Amino acid sequence: MSRVVLVTGGNRGIGLACALAFAADGHRVAVTCRGEAPAELVDAGILAVPCDVTDSATVDAAFATIEEELGPVEVLVANAGITRDGLVLRMSDGDFTDVLDANLTGAFRVARRAVRGMMKARWGRIILVSSIAGRIGQTGQANYAASKAGLVGLGRSLAKEFASRNVTVNVVAPGPILTDMLAALPEEQQADYAEAVPLGRLGQAEEVAAAVTFLASDGAAYVTGAVLPVDGGLFMG
Numbered sequence: 001m002s003r004v005v006l007v008t009g010g011n012r013g014i015g016l017a018c019a020l021a022f023a024a025d026g027h028r029v030a031v032t033c034r035g036e037a038p039a040e041l042v043d044a045g046i047l048a049v050p051c052d053v054t055d056s057a058t059v060d061a062a063f064a065t066i067e068e069e070l071g072p073v074e075v076l077v078a079n080a081g082i083t084r085d086g087l088v089l090r091m092s093d094g095d096f097t098d099v100l101d102a103n104l105t106g107a108f109r110v111a112r113r114a115v116r117g118m119m120k121a122r123w124g125r126i127i128l129v130s131s132i133a134g135r136i137g138q139t140g141q142a143n144y145a146a147s148k149a150g151l152v153g154l155g156r157s158l159a160k161e162f163a164s165r166n167v168t169v170n171v172v173a174p175g176p177i178l179t180d181m182l183a184a185l186p187e188e189q190q191a192d193y194a195e196a197v198p199l200g201r202l203g204q205a206e207e208v209a210a211a212v213t214f215l216a217s218d219g220a221a222y223v224t225g226a227v228l229p230v231d232g233g234l235f236m237g
Contacts, residue, residue, distance in 0.1 A: 003125075005216070006066060006073045008032045008053055008110055009080030011041070013179035014129060017205035018077050018212050019046050025213065028070045032062055032080065053080045053106030054098075063113050072117035075216045078107035079129040081147070083181075085140045096143040103147035108154060111169075115162060124167035125216040128155045129208075132175045132231050148173075152227055159225035168224035170215045175231025177203040198233035 010019040010031025016038065023029045023044040030047040031037075037048035047069055051062035066073060081103040084095040107128050118124025133141055134148025152171055159169040176182060176193040182202065183190075194202050208230050214220055215228065229235055 001218075003027050003074040003216070004066070004071045005029045005075040005077070006032070006063075006110075006114065007077040007079055008051070008106070010046075010077075011035060011038055011048070013181070014174065014177060014205045014208045015077070015079040016040065017209040018079065020044055021206070021209040021213050022075070022216070027075070030066045030070060030073075053109055054101045056109055059109050059113055067117075072121065073114045074118065074121065074123065075125040075127075076110060076114040077127045077129065077212055077216075078110050078151075080106055080110075081129075081144075083141070083144050085144070087140055088142050091143065096146075099143035100147045100150070103144070104150040104154065107151060111154075111158060115158070115167060118167045119162065119165045122166045124162070124165070125220075126155075126158060126167065126169040127212050127215050128169070128171045129212075130155075130171050130173045130227070132173055132229065132235050135173060135227075135229075135235050155227075156225045163224060168215070168220065170220075170223060170225070171227045172208060172211050172215070173227055173229045173231065173235075174208045175203055175229065175234045177205055177208060177230075179205055196234060197231070201232065203230060203232055 005022045005027045007015050007019045009015040011033035019031045032051035049062045049065050052058045128151045130151040131148040133145040137145050155169050155171040211230050
């Protein structure tokens, strides 16, 4: 069955892979992005909507556009996020709160908006994209790790609130994934990351997308409040 899917931050990396995977499965897909939409989105017939998840007004405007063009959002993938890395002693209040606002509060804003229609329809899927950093911490990423850990508490709270309306909420926690950000690191550093992974390699964005599309499927109807690691076995907890 074709669903209306929204992927926030869907213009690159994991978000883009998720959007393309949903489109390939025949769903009507929209993404939010702050820059120009890549050619892959246009070629796949995916609707790109400008949105800043730190601003509730632009979130509402983005949803209004999607609802007019495609229909009410039935599947939400909250993926948009930023990094402002630095050691705590040198990290400003703004660097900390800006990351939490985009990564955690931003996910709250889009979930709050999406769930209205899901409750009316008595069906919905919300998938929050966290990170292994939120589970094990990361030097120089106290802000990022805190935001990603917060998504687990947010997701499980939403799962309990909306279970009676047949809305499932789950969290995906990727490990080191070969995205543009990771690819920009020196090859030696990439090799060190891969060596730390039991499977001995970096992950692909498409492998995260496969987990996300499963959680959005009818086959995952009895899965809610879960944290699904996609990390090659790096965190077995």
